[in-house]
Amino acid sequence: MKHKLNPMQSKKLGKYIAIGTLLFAINACTKPAAETPQPAEPQGFSKLEVASNFDWKNSKTITINVTGLPTNEPIRSTLTMSRHSGGNEDFYAGSHLMSENVSVTLRIPAAQDSLIVRFGTVQKTISVKTRTVTVDYLPTIEPDIP
Amino acid sequence: MLKKILVGFFVAFTGFAQAQSQSQNLTLNFESGNRAIETGNCWAFGAMSYYTSSSSIPSITGAWSGRSNSPTNLDPGACWIKTPWIIPQSGNITFNIRFESANATYTTRRIIVSYIPVNPANFNTNEGALVRFDSITYTSTTTASFTTPRALSFQVPSAIVNSSNPQPYKIQISLVGTGGTVRYNIDDLVVPGTYQADPSNGCRPLVSRPDADGDGVADTEDDFPNDATLAYKSFYPASTFGTYLFEDNWPMQGDYDFNDLVLGYRYEYRLNSQNKIVSMQVQLVPRALGAAFNNGFGIQFDNINQSDVVSVTGARTQPVFWLSTRANGTENGVQEANIIVSDNMSRIMPPPTPGRFVNTESGVPYVNPDTIVLVINFRPGSSVDYEYVVPNPYLLINGDRAREIHLVDNKPTSKMNIQLLGTGEDASSVTNRTYFRSVNKLPWALDIPAFVPHTFERTDITTAYLRLADWARSNGTSNQDWYEDIPAYRNVNNIYRR
Structure with a gap:
């Protein structure tokens, strides 16, 4: 058996639907107060707007100044600057005295944030977020006794 | 005076005053003011620090001296200074030492001098077992705390001086003791011997490495x-x-x-x-x-x-x-x-x-x-x-x-x-x-x-590399890795495949 509405009930229901639709419509037209900005859709390469001085380079040139450590005897070894420790991945490899101040200018990927600098068993990880970086061979020591 | 001249020379020309070997002697005068410099040159320190001269604790000579912790036992490993590897020469190990305070109490203070032979089986340091060869002991019942420096001298044992077959050794000066808080101040350490450590090789003994083509770069x-x-x-x-x-x-x-x-x-x-x-x-x-x-x-x-x-x-x-x-x-x-x-x-x-x-x-x-x-x-x-x-x-x-x-x-x-x-x-x-x-x-x-x-x-390349546009618009300051194979960086449907 199916339930049927009487004319009065039908009228009331119609009124509710109309009010509900109106409320929905009003709400749908209202912009949320704090809308999250969405990333711009790609417009195509030809539509890109870039700074007039943008060089489109994916590499950067950095200068690494290595402060030598005065040694009792001349100590010569291989200074390397690499992306990772180990492996055949040196941006630079050269023979130097440990006491020598060395300045090396390198081209590395712009996305590279750090480099491994090694001199024999001495190894340091340096940040290369700036154009000029200084590194030395001094070991990290425990703080002095108070 | 000589020390001041030497210090001035090194500061002027290298920016560092450092431990140095002069003829057949290895010296440590602390004048670098930076323990890391000597540590980089293969000296080692246990519960020791450098201090600069002040009215409360004047240095022994120059501007800097060494200072021990308050020793709490008589083990040579309490407070110590260890030389780099050297080829020892005959003569005396000398240094100036004093107690830091005349008022502080103590029971026993002992200075132990030892040597360390090479043990290649110890891969990390190549150090063999410590061999004590001399010491001097002060007790509070016989010796008052002395703040005027005393020059001490210990003869290098003949067992480690071998001119026909020289071998590397380290010398360790241990500053130990029990009771009280008296610290040691030390300066002007001189050890007869020639420097034989390699700071570029984990401070192991310096060895000549094979170089088949003789270009000065070791084969390795x-x-x-x-x-x-x-x-x-x-x-x-x-x-x-x-x-x-x-x-x-x-x-x-x-x-x-x-x-x-x-x-x-x-x-x-x-x-x-x-x-x-x-x-x-x-x-x-x-x-x-x-x-x-x-x-x-x-x-x-x-x-x-x-x-x-x-x-x-x-x-x-x-x-x-x-x-x-x-x-x-x-x-x-x-x-x-x-x-x-x-x-x-x-x-x-x-x-x-x-x-x-x-x-x-x-x-x-x-x-x-x-x-x-x-x-x-x-x-x-x-x-x-x-x-x-x-x-x-x-x-x-x-x-x-x-x-x-x-x-x-x-x-x-x-x-x-x-x-x-x-x-x-x-x-x-x-x-x-x-x-x-x-x-x-x-x-x-x-x-x-x-x-x-x-x-x-x-x-269009920007439909394949989804961060390229952002990188370009940022003048290259953001999304510098736009080309990397990272999730959400590429639309592989637009990238060529066979």
Whole structure:
């Protein structure tokens, strides 16, 4: 058996639907107060707007100044600057005295944030977020006794 | 006085005052003021620090002295100073020492002098067991705290002095004790012996390492151990191939699929033991030719004079009317070292089907890339420095020597018709030294320091590399890794696959 509405009930229901639709419509037209900005859709390469001085380079040139450590005897070894420790991945490899101040200018990927600098068993990880970086061979020591 | 003169000398000329070996003596005067400097030179310290002179604790001599912790036991490992490896000589180990305070109490204070032989089985330090050979003990019942420095002297034991078969040893001065808080101050340590440690090799004993070619670079570090003219390889990019991507419709705007020429590259610089570049090997792998033109490819080294080049091998050129090379392989008429790698890349990588592009369209047979190996030898003694060998790669448009496409702001070669610069949609300016930028500031070539796949034919590169636009709009400050294979960085549907 199916339930049927009487004319009065039908009228009331119609009124509710109309009010509900109106409320929905009003709400749908209202912009949320704090809308999250969405990333711009790609417009195509030809539509890109870039700074007039943008060089489109994916590499950067950095200068690494290595402060030598005065040694009792001349100590010569291989200074390397690499992306990772180990492996055949040196941006630079050269023979130097440990006491020598060395300045090396390198081209590395712009996305590279750090480099491994090694001199024999001495190894340091340096940040290369700036154009000029200084590194030395001094070991990290425990703080002095108070 | 002598100490002050020496200190002044080293500060003036090296910025460091350091422990130094003079004739047959190794000394530690603390005047560097930085324990890390001596530690870097293989001295070692246990519960010891450096201090600078003050009214409350004056130094013994000079501006700096050493200071122990308050020892709490008589073990030689309580507070100590250890020399680097030395070849001991006969004589006396001497130093000045005092108690830091006359008022502080103590029960026992003892100074122990020991030596340490080599034990190769101890891989980390090569140190053998500690051997005590002398000591002096102070007790509070017999000796009041003394704050006036005393010069102590201990004879080097004859057991470790062997002139016929010298062996390395370390000397350890231990400052130990029980009861009370009296610390030691120490200065002017002199040990008879010659320095024999290697700070570049974990401070192990200094040894002569095999060097088969005698170029001064040990075989273990020499990429060419049997060739005295070569020692090292350096790379760009370091661990991978890079990628050059070209549009060839210059000076007009292209479709920006950046696949008209796709070329993998890796530069290997070969240096001698004086860190000068002797030669280069350039590997070039043409991977796609999405072009109707028969384009060539060249590299100019802007900072290298052609006369510094002895030879170039590996270029893939055929006789064409516009190409003339010198005997050394560089292009005639260009003062810089300029190398035409290929007059026509289509000959190296022919289309699989006439009229179709190479490796940019689906449904077209894949063409296996060939590798061009270019070897450039520099004139001996030309003193070519690594940092000056920066490549300036360019595309030669359709057999027209006068038309080149370079990376943004890389200058054209002297063979380029500069009258063409600034025509069409190109905004190059010789006056401003801005080259190969469009009026909309866009490039015709990209250099990516990684192996990156290219797009399908006529597929805008920004629809494949989703962070490229953000990188460009940020002036290169954000999304610098836009080309990497990272989730949400690429739309693989727009990237060419076989």
